[in-house]
Amino acid sequence: MATGRTHRPATRSRGIPEATVARLPLYLRALTALSERSVPTVSSEELAAAAGVNSAKLRKDFSYLGSYGTRGVGYDVEYLVYQISRELGLTQDWPVVIVGIGNLGAALANYGGFASRGFRVAALIDADPALTGRAVAGIPVQHTDDLEKIIQDNGVSIGVIATPAGAAQQVCDRLVAAGVTSILNFAPTVLSVPDGVDVRKVDLSIELQILAFHEQRKAGEEAASPDGGVPAAVARKESADKGPDGDVPAVMPA
Incomplete structure (x- = not known):
């Protein structure tokens, strides 16, 4: 089996966008799971859902590989596994x-x-x-x-x-x-x-920080008023910023 020092993936030379390259492992993981269950074909909608992307993006990505599927049948799972593995350079050691x-x-x-x-x-x-x-x-x-x-x-x-x-x-x-x-x-x-x-x-810490941001955001949404208004803390801040007649001052305090 060839080694990595003598063979390089062809993705760049074939002009496949980096964003598409980044999604190919997601498709391969989903296709491998289907293959292990002996599923022969899969539609673009089913595969896109399994990979976590939309079907239009998936079809566009596969067009760079020269794979368009068959209308009414979908994509051949085993062939796609081979095709993506080859494109990623995974058919070698x-x-x-x-x-x-x-x-x-x-x-x-x-x-x-x-x-x-x-x-x-x-x-x-x-x-x-x-x-x-x-x-x-x-x-x-x-x-x-x-x-x-x-x-x-x-x-x-x-x-x-x-x-x-x-x-x-x-x-x-x-x-x-x-x-x-x-x-x-x-x-x-x-x-x-x-x-x-x-x-x-x-960087695992960065990924955790991003998750913490989303958790904080969800917590803020849950703290919003029942009628869909702003969160209570924001409402209190806006109330404090209003003038004596309830209007927001033309010039905010420093």
């Missing part, structure tokens, strides 16, 4: 290294979904000498001193950074210098990379 084998790195190493999606954890790397040689998910941890040799020996082009923020940029620089061209960054920091290197950042 992608060796991955994980750098930083703390709690998060160890959890990633133990994640069973990599192998079934075309990724092979080729090496686990950490700076702590106490971890060197210890097996995590059946893979011995290797020291960062050997990072460049590990990458070359395994033909790695994808690196996962799960280190503390302070070490992430240095690790990133070494990965790039050794030939890694795609990085998945779990460290809570922004990485600087040269042109030609792709970085995807996963």
